[in-house]
Amino acid sequence: MDRHSFFPPSEAFSLRELANRCQAELVDEGSGSSIIRGVSPVYRAKEGDVCFIASRKYRAELETCAATAIICGSGLEGYVPAGISILRATSPQTSFALMASLLYPAALRPTQVQTSGISPSAHVDPTARLEADVSIEPFAVIGAGVEIGAGTHIGSSVTIGPGVKIGRGCSIASNVTLACTFIGNNVIIHSGARIGQDGFGFAPSATGMVKIVQIGRVIIQDNVEIGANTTIDRGAMDDTVIGEGTKIDNLVQIGHNVRVGRHTAMASGVGVAGSTVIGSGVQIGGAAGVNGHISIGDGAQIAGMSGVITPVPAGAKYGGMPARPLGDFLRESAEIMVRAEGRLKKKGENNG
The missing domain is CATH 3.40.1390.10 (MurE/MurF, N-terminal domain)
Structure with missing residues (x-):
């Protein structure tokens, strides 16, 4: 073959x-x-x-x-x-x-079942507004007041909630759910992504956790790409924003009120807690965790599997758990290895 x-x-x-x-x-x-x-x-x-x-x-x-x-x-x-x-x-x-x-x-672009037209098995609310050349695959559900721009393709079994707006030339792959979200032009969202659901907000009380309403939105700017099974929570009182040209891998979690700048990249498994601000041109390696209510400056680089708990300056390279300047982390790691090898050697000599 x-x-x-x-x-x-x-x-x-x-x-x-x-x-x-x-x-x-x-x-x-x-x-x-x-x-x-x-x-x-x-x-x-x-x-x-x-x-x-x-x-x-x-x-x-x-x-x-x-x-x-x-x-x-x-x-x-x-x-x-x-x-x-x-x-x-x-x-x-x-x-x-x-x-x-x-x-x-x-x-x-994500694989398409059909190239044009609206499948008879799709449900499109009569109040939805679709521009020319929008294609919708079978079993998609388009809610009330939704707006979809020209040339956008909606995959099978996609659910688009009321009032969602999607720009032109976008590709929304199968089984995506969108709620409380505004999407720009030329955005690609891969299969299984969940965007615009509740952020994680609860207040403790004498009788248990009290849910905090999440009434913000998700704003996704032009030319963003979002990987399969990634989740982006809507804001609590403010908006969650993904800046122009940013690329997000599969299985990433972005919490409520997070703001991501332009042309930033996040590899698979990254988790960003709520209300963190990430600058433009930032690169975050796979499985890194980023604490809430901190900032990561423009052009910063975060090594994979790092735990970021404090602000990161613009242009800095951080790594480790907790994350610190990458040079410090590498020196400390090398020193730990040297000491460990020394202990093993000494133990072997004593046993001999």
Whole structure:
């Protein structure tokens, strides 16, 4: 079976066209008419494929590589076998991603059951307003007063609550639920995401926990992507906001009143407690936990599995549990390992 059977390339491109459109320089202009039909990892690339290398650790795989072209930085060109065209790039991974998006545009969005129209088995409230070219798959439920912009696709079994507004060119995958939410343009939400439900708010009393009403909204700005089974709580009194261009992985939890800036990235398993402010351009590694009511400055980086309990300055790199400057954490970890090894060695000498 063809390994790309779910996402066959849409069309072929010449190397020259790909280089011009994807931030790469074709080293040998004579190979510009060579045709690229697909992408592949180095070890199984064949004629018509393009692949990329970002480090010398792929040298062994290059020896048997049969790709038509390889994207790499100038420092790695010497490792590319003769007969394979070189696309020189400052960021090989970025150029590769751009090329792959041209070859496989359908893979940029969640898989669709149908491409256009409204399924007869979908329920659309008569007061909902849909612009042109909206498609809705079977068993979706569109509530009262919902607004959906042109070119947006709603997957099967999606539930959209009353008053939700969705912009143009969005993709809402199957089994998503949306409530109390405003969504911008070109937003992608993957299967099973839950957005706009109650935030976690309770006040203790002599007779038990008293529920605090959550009457805010979720605001998702343009070009955001939200992973499968991620949850984003609506605000309590204020709004939960996800800034333009931010990318959120699968299984992330974002609490009420959290504000996330522009072009921030969160990997799988991140949990952000309520009322925290995360700046723009922040990167948070997988399974990190972020305490509530703190701030993370613009451009900060948080290592995976860290526990952030205090504010993080702009541009800082933090890691560990509790999170602290990454250099301090690494030095402390190295010292602990050295001491542990010393104790084991001493114990072994005593036993001997």
